Amino acid sequence: MLAIDSAGLVATSFRTLPPLDVVRAESVGEALQELRRAKRPAILAGGTDLPARFNVGDYPDIIIDIAKIKQLHAVFIDKSELVIGAAVTHQSGSTHALLPAVIPGFQEAWKKIANMRIRMSGTLGGNIMSRRTRYEGAILLAALNAQLEFATLSGPLFMAAGDLWDAELPVASLLQSIRIPIATKPRLDYERSLRPIFTQAFYVDDTGAGRLVSATEFVRPHIWAFDRNSQSNPSPEEIDFQDPVTGTAYLNQVRAVFFMRQMTRLGLS
Amino acid sequence: MIPMEIDFILNGRAVTGKVSGNLLLADYLREHLDLKGAKIGCSRGACGSCTVLVNNIPIAACSYFAFQLDGKSVLTIEGLERDTTLHDLQQAFIEHAAFQCGYCTSGMILVLKAMLDHEPNPSRDTVVEWISSNICRCTGYAQIIAAAEAIIAMRANTGPTEAVS
Amino acid sequence: MSGAMRIVGVGLPRKDALEKVTGRVRYTADVDLPGMLHAKTLRSSRAHALIRSIDVTAAANAPGVRAVLTSKDVPSHYMAVYGYNIKDQPLVATDRVRYMGDIICAIAADTEEQAAAALALVSVAYDDLPVVATMEAALAADAPELFPEAPFGVVPGYGEGASAVMRPRKNVCYQFNYTTGPSSAFDVCDFVYEDVFRFSRMHHYHLEPFVTVASAREGRIEVWASNQNPFPLRKELARIFKVSESSVTVHVGTLGAGFGSKNNCKTEPVAVMLSLMTKRPVRFCLTMEENALTNTQHAAILKLKTGVMKDGILVARQSEILLDSGAYSDASPLVAEKAGYRIPGPYRWKHIDTACLCVMTNTAPAGPFRGFGGTQASWASESQLDMIARRLGLDPYDMRVKNMISLGEPFVPGESGMDSDLKEGLDLVCAEIGYHDKVKKPFFGKGISIGFKDGGGIKKAAQARVRILTNGDAIVNCSSVEMGQGIRTAMTQVVGEILQLPIERISAPAINTDHSPFCEGTNASSGVAVTGRAVAQAARDARQKVLDFAAMQLQCDASELSLENGVIVQGTGPNAQRHPMGPMVMGFYGGPGFEFTAEGFFMAPVDHRAPLESPCVFWEMGWGAAEVEVDIETGQVKVHKLVTSGDTGRSINPLVCKGQEDGAAVMGYGQAMFERMIYNDAGELLNIDPLIYRVPLAEDVPSHFVTITQQQGHGPGPFGAKGAGEATILPVASAIANAIEDAVGVRITELPITPERVLEALARKAKAELRS
């Protein structure tokens, strides 16, 4: 519902959406130009999250549909990175033949996101750009140390997936691709059995680097990086989760339990 | 904010329509084309009672702009019957009473249609996975699953029937 | 009826099947009248505040706006407050708001978009008041009074042992009491146990929203409502808007479910008021978020004090139940009656003493929800029974069997006899999960439960009309609302059986209060057991009229005749003569034909010896059993098997009954495991987003999920039927909690059974073991 400071709540929805302009961009450049002109632009990818914005009265004045931008739909390997176009859907991305070989565990994790209806149109880019705590793209990608490649008017902008929560993006920025380093032979384990209360992604690679991303329903994920070379028995420290629904003691307990189980599944203990 | 002209296939027939940018498919179908089979429950993509198939993919019509139809093919529940003959899914839903209030029914049937087109011989788990796309608050899902399984068994016996698309 | 039944008891395709699988069905949400305007409301963003001023000037001049409604636009001679026994909910807020979501202002405009845009121009000045978001806060000594002035209300008549008072203390709008037997019974008990249980609050989450289309002019009101009680709604609208009740017409077609919520006034008063102001039809349709702010289940705190003998014989129970009623009373007094009345469970007692209080808080109003207080009561009662059995070293099964009421035995003095064999049902669900198998896998456990409620409503009256047309086709008019439960199918099957007529030839038209026979409402699982009796009587009488007419034509005795598929059959066996009705009727009445019409009526007898002044129509029993596995490191509970069972007496349509039991059980499962509305201390609903509020999906249902429909045949309804639809929501949560204790020895007393609560309980147990 739309909260109006000086008055109250109004139940908005797609049925209360004011008139707006539409651009069906054919190229990244065209999309950027439109983004710059608009006051309240909204990029439209799979559209599975956008209406939630209408429901809180967040109305765009222009919709920039990126479906026609071919390069955003590609999945390929570029040198030492797995590159996933921002508009790649959960379904096509997670079933892509490249995945199992380059990042064991990633496919299984990605396949669990959402449901068939959402997976077939929801995109990985839309998932992280929704910037909602309970959406899982950001959890997996932070664990994988993915770089987000944005197109902006002043050229490409790179950002670690885990930094997106705090980032102030330029108004005209379009997520183009997600680049996941694969040279170090990363592996992933994703524990989702407690979703939405708590989920945890565990990353390790051949250099001994490890990363644990712990996420709750209502607060942003916590990222903990460790090095198995210098820490013989890494164990996650307690986090002050401050989730409004689930207690911190409990979350830390399951974080530790899942950590041990994930270690085992990854063959580390 | 000039209305856009779109060409698309509606339930098997080529149509041209004029739509404004802020028009969502749910309202386009229900208010402009008088196809009220897609129901509005949550307006947020969560319940799936507004599900239609666009290029044979289940889409929540509350979360899809009318203009996005341009060049595509949309199937609504109204397009599933052929010359007053019910689709075998509709028949199975009747035989298994796979609905109660019926508000989710159009969407559930279309999700299952998409499933059968993508996976002709699905397991029970696959059925559960697909119908977990949508919410049915009434049935507890058992009879929906039973209807789906009946069709799968029937099709396995009689060979693949020609799928309506 | 002689011989085997051909129509009742058969899983025929539902009457509404074709329209529902083809999408042709029309709900109230689909009603579209020419010139119809659209309403939107401004709702309070404060949980508790005084309204200092409202400025609607800019909104009134906004494009497309046809009317702006605030409390000062409501004519002073209207009685613009509503509720069941207690009229405390204003049409729009007057001097104060009592919860986040209270309606302050409504606008009718040409489109929803314009209405919403105009509302954004309204400004409201509030003076915040202290918020009571929980029952504890509301009952605290220094809590603010939510209703400084007592609203108008009445206490209905009660029978032996039952009573009620309004406003017994601050922020309690109603208290129901029931006592039987001497309290000295506690003195002889070997043990007395006191336990407290907490019950969470669910959102009904019906998919068709609350919606009304109203078309009103001075002195005349017509509404198309998504409402399960059209006649009480008619009366309430007439009272509010001061018109004669005969000038109000309520149309009810098919509902996209309700689960209890679509009662009394919801969207109707605002729609009517705006229509009166604009002289145009007005549609007021809520969003799912607004549904959650309009009506909810009752959260509850249940304190049980139970006295037993050491062999497990139950003796005395004293209970105090607090129901979180939210900001307005709605049906809370009625739910309190039922929660309080049902708390003893289906067992024998020497003494029962119950108080059930409706506590007002600054949260959304709570009202009827499938189970109607019985879900709360069964959760606590069936949990405590198991706890006591384990404390006494008894098997919870044996303890139940020892104490349960037998078939025909009254629940309490003055009540009707139990109409199910309770042990038969319990044995069925026990067998299905292998309850008596002695092998115990570590961390696995099994639990059972018997859910209990009275069904059929209190002093509920229903009329029906059956019309047999010229060729023998029939129409059944009755006012049970079709909201998914299949009542129209059931009624046509009842009529079909009596008239020996296929249901394709019988219609059950939508409800219009101008023409449809009176019915108090579609609630309390009363459709078949109450209204169905009126329908059956009407069908029998209409059939008799046909036979009497035919006897006159054939110059024979009516007892020689029978009716079969529109044909009068004279005599029996191979020599029987068959006379199609059509020619005979037209031969007498002429070409236009005729209708043979009969009325039926049923009302449960009023009897002051019964605590609720009318003995229960039937008992709606729900047996449950669960097998769980507990992860003791994370507290996760996996329900491997969930089995529930209800007794329909006789299933008019077994497919429909099975669907009702499946649906109710899964709803109970959601509540047991995860589903709940989460409020913070500021009275804000944290999971209002329809995606974040979690309801069971197909993938959440346990893989071994079974419902068993019993047809024990003792029901009072047509053909031995009882009601169905609520039974299997009752036992689920307690069966699971009982299974958890069986598995790992900890007791969860609060719903939902989150992994966090399980782990906390395990930690408490470990600590206690360490100490001893």
Ligand SMILES: Cc1cc2nc3c(=O)[nH]c(=O)nc-3n(C[C@@H](O)[C@@H](O)[C@H](O)COP(=O)(O)OP(=O)(O)OC[C@H]3O[C@@H](n4cnc5c(N)ncnc54)[C@H](O)[C@@H]3O)c2cc1C
């Ligand atoms: C019923 C349901 C279940 C779901 N379950 C899950 C789940 O289990 N796990 C999960 O993680 N998620 C879940 N989701 C969230 C789902 O919406 C996302 O997973 C999906 O990926 C969003 O992608 P989209 O393409 O549809 O986004 P859109 O709706 O198209 O866009 C989302 C947001 O991102 C912005 N955006 C999109 N693309 C770009 C871009 N390239 N550059 C910049 N900004 C962009 C948009 O402007 C918008 O604000 C669920 C959603 C629903 C409705």
Ligand code: FES
């Ligand atoms: S109304 Fe579209 S998904 Fe619920």
Ligand code: FES
């Ligand atoms: S039948 Fe009512 S929601 Fe599915």
